[in-house]
Amino acid sequence: EVQLLDSGGGLGQPGGSLRLSCAASGFTFSSYGMSWVRQAPGKGLEWVSGISGDGGSTYYTASVKGRFTISRDNSKSTLYLQMSHLRAEDTAVYYCAKDRQVLANLDYWGQGTLVTVSS
């Protein structure tokens, strides 16, 4: 059974940093791209970042480029999102998701972890 367990959310200061993790199980982690998707309170889904199965290719939405870094440790079946220079508008529930193809068709999702950016 595929399982994705998001963690690392919490309260972050404006301009500060947080690191999200997503522990995966039930599939060959290194064979699939992964994505982070966020949802601000009461709003829709927004794709944030994606990474290929081998970690060699990374992708970002414009609003987080240069501030967020996606990475993965295939030996630990874990996905990460390093978030820096946090802004109030980064406040959201962050979901990790498994891609059927890189940047497409997100077939399994974590339960989400809430990030709140506030002083």
Next chain:
Amino acid sequence: QSALTQPASVSGSPGQSITISCTGSSSDVGGFNYVSWYQQHPGKAPKLMIYDVSNRPSGVSSRFSGSKSGNTASLTISGLQAEDEADYYCSSYSSINSLVFGGGTKLTVL
């Protein structure tokens, strides 16, 4: 403003059929067959309902179907049931090396 355009809300009575549209451009919906649809109940993670325009993952009811014409994709739910009441989002691969979502459609079962 979302990259893909969906109606904010749709409604239908139990047993009826409804269709949700998702309009993009030739850079996303019209250019690739990587359109998917997600169902999200309040407080829950999204669930994949349709992938590659018209394919259903294992375990998803055959009442859900997808199609595409030009730059517009559609999700049809037939034989509406109370449990179908949820938010629905479309998404597509985009040629600018990204994934784009629609703004979401709230389905109300009357």
